[in-house]
Structure formats: C-alpha cells, structure tokens
Amino acid sequence: MKLIASGATADVFLNNENRIIKLFKNQYSEKIVQKEANSQKIIYETGLPVPKIFGIKKIDGRYGIIMENIKGMSIGEKILKTNNYTDKLNIEEDVIKNWDTIMHYLSLTIDIQIKINAIKVQDYPLMKDRLVNRINLVRYITEKQKIILLKKLESIEFNNYLCHGDLHPFNIIETDEGIKVIDWADSTIGNREADVCRSYIIYEKNMPKISDKYLELYCKKASIDKENVLMYKPIIIAARLAENIPEKEKSELINDLQGYIKR
Ligand SMILES: Nc1ncnc2c1ncn2[C@@H]1O[C@H](COP(=O)(O)OP(=O)(O)O)[C@@H](O)[C@H]1O
Ligand SMILES: [Mg+2]
Structure with a gap:
C-alpha cells in the first residue's frame, strides 16, 4: 500500500x-x-x-x-498552477494571472455544488444535529456565546438538500470522464446556504483573493440571496473551530467570531 x-x-x-x-x-x-x-x-x-x-x-x-481510485488533478491544484503555484493565492489581485482560467474553474466547482445542493435525500445525517454537536465541542468560545449560537440554530428551519459540508477546489478532481467530488465525511442534509457559507469561509481563509468571486457567482447562478448565506457565518465559524485546523486560521476565526457575538 x-x-x-x-x-x-x-x-x-x-x-x-x-x-x-x-x-x-x-x-x-x-x-x-x-x-x-x-x-x-x-x-x-x-x-x-x-x-x-x-x-x-x-x-x-x-x-x-x-x-x-479517482485519477486526475484537483481543481485546487489547477488553480494554483494557473497562478504559477503561488501558495494559497494570498497575493494582490492585480498579480493574479489568468482570471479567465480561474473563473472557469470556479464556475465548475459552483456548477457541481449547485447540482449537489439540488438533490433531496431521506435518512441521512442532519445538518442541524451535526452543527449542534460541533458547537458543543468547541473550546474557544464562552458558554454564553454557545447558548446564543445554539438558540440561533434552533430558530432556523432546515430543509433536506444534500450538502457536501467541505466543498472546496481541493475536493474536486478533474478526470478524463469529467469532474468527480471526494471527501464526503462532513456531508449532511440541510440548507444549501449553510453549505455555501462553509465553502465561502474556506475560500476566505485559504484563497482570499477569489472568495468574493465564489460567493457572488454561486448566488447569481443559483438565484439566492447573499445575505441568506452570510447569516450562517457565526454558526459555521464556530462549528469549524471544533476541527483540527492550523493555528493562524484558528485565531483569525476566533477573532471573526467576536465581531458577531460578544463574549
Ligand atoms: N477516491 C479517491 N481517489 C483518489 N484520491 C483520493 C480519493 N480519496 C482521497 N484521495 C486523496 O487523498 C486526499 C485526502 O482525502 P480526503 O478524502 O480529501 O480527506 P481529507 O481532506 O479530509 O484529509 C485527497 O486530497 C486526495 O488526494
Ligand atoms: Mg479533502
């Protein structure tokens, strides 16, 4: 092996x-x-x-x-390659090369996400349960903040649309037979706006120069409201904090969260 x-x-x-x-x-x-x-x-x-x-x-x-075995290169690697392997595209916008190519790849990832998010599934792990469990596990927020977040979650009505839970360009592979999606460990059924919010946060922290383009394009293609995506931010950020993530991202997320809910 x-x-x-x-x-x-x-x-x-x-x-x-x-x-x-x-x-x-x-x-x-x-x-x-x-x-x-x-x-x-x-x-x-x-x-x-x-x-x-x-x-x-x-x-x-x-x-x-x-x-x-899915054979091919991930869209994430392809985006980096387009940009001469600049790490994480964490550079000034005018230095990004080949916007057309990047928009083509973004478009591919959004089209497949819209397709996934349009499928209704029964008997599948629920997004709401997953988020509640994760938020309960987080160590970096106060009990007061937890209660506020869980109350907010409680007030949201959940659908049963399939959500990948971690859809970003490195989990999408371009093969000879078209693109394939891997890494379904965090998939649930729930609200697509929350799934998009999760992806947006990953882009913001790892490919910040293209994050707004991602959000704009998904909302435009799927005819959904940006505000309805962004309202999930405190919840999704808190849930992400339960994962094993790099220190820099963790402190940024904790900081972002303070902007939404007081300690
Ligand atoms: N079915 C598969 N076919 C080919 N490569 C895979 C497959 N599943 C995972 N991989 C490879 O392993 C890496 C990690 O797997 P992944 O399921 O994305 O887990 P995680 O990102 O949570 O560690 C992927 O980025 C990919 O390179
Ligand atoms: Mg992965």
Missing part, C-alpha cells in the same frame, strides 16, 4: 488493486466508519460523480473504507 495523504481523521492509501483505502485513526469505531461508508453509498446511488464504495476493511486494528 502506498500512502497518498494524511489528514486529521484518516490516512489515505492506494492499494495493489488500484483502490483507495481511507484508513481512519484508531479512535474511529467500526460503527462510525460503516456509517460513513453507507452515506457515501447513498450519494453514489444518486448518480452524482463520486467514488464508488466497495466496503470496509480492518487493517492493523483500524477501519478503512475501500473505494474507487
């Missing part, structure tokens, strides 16, 4: 049969991994372009999901 990537929750390997194994860290039980594999199967069955799931396997005491 060849190691391809290491993340916070799992290591990703390519095995000798040309299949990907997403091997979860020790603390993830068979039940949790099976649940994720089931979710991914449901998504595959909707007809969306995602890796086919072959099952789960125990290796060295850890559980892994075996799936189709």
Whole structure:
C-alpha cells in the first residue's frame, strides 16, 4: 500500500488493486466508519460523480473504507498552477494571472455544488444535529456565546438538500470522464446556504483573493440571496473551530467570531 495523504481523521492509501483505502485513526469505531461508508453509498446511488464504495476493511486494528481510485488533478491544484503555484493565492489581485482560467474553474466547482445542493435525500445525517454537536465541542468560545449560537440554530428551519459540508477546489478532481467530488465525511442534509457559507469561509481563509468571486457567482447562478448565506457565518465559524485546523486560521476565526457575538 502506498500512502497518498494524511489528514486529521484518516490516512489515505492506494492499494495493489488500484483502490483507495481511507484508513481512519484508531479512535474511529467500526460503527462510525460503516456509517460513513453507507452515506457515501447513498450519494453514489444518486448518480452524482463520486467514488464508488466497495466496503470496509480492518487493517492493523483500524477501519478503512475501500473505494474507487479517482485519477486526475484537483481543481485546487489547477488553480494554483494557473497562478504559477503561488501558495494559497494570498497575493494582490492585480498579480493574479489568468482570471479567465480561474473563473472557469470556479464556475465548475459552483456548477457541481449547485447540482449537489439540488438533490433531496431521506435518512441521512442532519445538518442541524451535526452543527449542534460541533458547537458543543468547541473550546474557544464562552458558554454564553454557545447558548446564543445554539438558540440561533434552533430558530432556523432546515430543509433536506444534500450538502457536501467541505466543498472546496481541493475536493474536486478533474478526470478524463469529467469532474468527480471526494471527501464526503462532513456531508449532511440541510440548507444549501449553510453549505455555501462553509465553502465561502474556506475560500476566505485559504484563497482570499477569489472568495468574493465564489460567493457572488454561486448566488447569481443559483438565484439566492447573499445575505441568506452570510447569516450562517457565526454558526459555521464556530462549528469549524471544533476541527483540527492550523493555528493562524484558528485565531483569525476566533477573532471573526467576536465581531458577531460578544463574549
Ligand atoms: N477516491 C479517491 N481517489 C483518489 N484520491 C483520493 C480519493 N480519496 C482521497 N484521495 C486523496 O487523498 C486526499 C485526502 O482525502 P480526503 O478524502 O480529501 O480527506 P481529507 O481532506 O479530509 O484529509 C485527497 O486530497 C486526495 O488526494
Ligand atoms: Mg479533502
């Protein structure tokens, strides 16, 4: 087996049969991994372009999901390449090269997100539950802030649109057969505005020069209101703080959150 990537929750390997194994860290039980594999199967069955799931396997005491190997380069890498691999596009706007190419890739990622967000699914993890769980886990906000956020969540009515939960250009791969979407661990059913808000925050912190273009274009293409996306910001930022994220992003997010709710 060849190691391809290491993340916070799992290591990703390519095995000798040309299949990907997403091997979860020790603390993830068979039940949790099976649940994720089931979710991914449901998504595959909707007809969306995602890796086919072959099952789960125990290796060295850890559980892994075996799936189709998606061959190609991620849209994220392609955007960086367009810009001569400048790290994170964290540069002045007039230095960004090839806006047309970048807009083409942004457009691709938005079109697939709109397609995902238009699918209604039953019997699937709920966005509201996921957000409540995450917010309850965060250590960097006060109890008072938590209560405010949870009350706000309680007041929101949730739909059952499929939401990827972490859709950004590095989770979209361009293959010979078109684009494919990977990394469905955070997928739920809920409100697409919240899914867009999550993506927007990822862009803001990692590709800030194109974040507003992303938000504008999604809203325009899907005929939704920017304000209805932005209203999720405090909730989505707080939920993100429950993840294992780089120190710089973490302190920026904590700071952003203070702008929305007092300590
Ligand atoms: N089905 C797959 N086919 C090919 N590469 C994959 C596949 N799943 C994951 N990868 C590779 O492993 C990396 C990490 O996997 P991912 O599911 O995105 O987890 P995370 O980003 O949460 O660590 C991806 O960026 C990609 O390079
Ligand atoms: Mg990923």
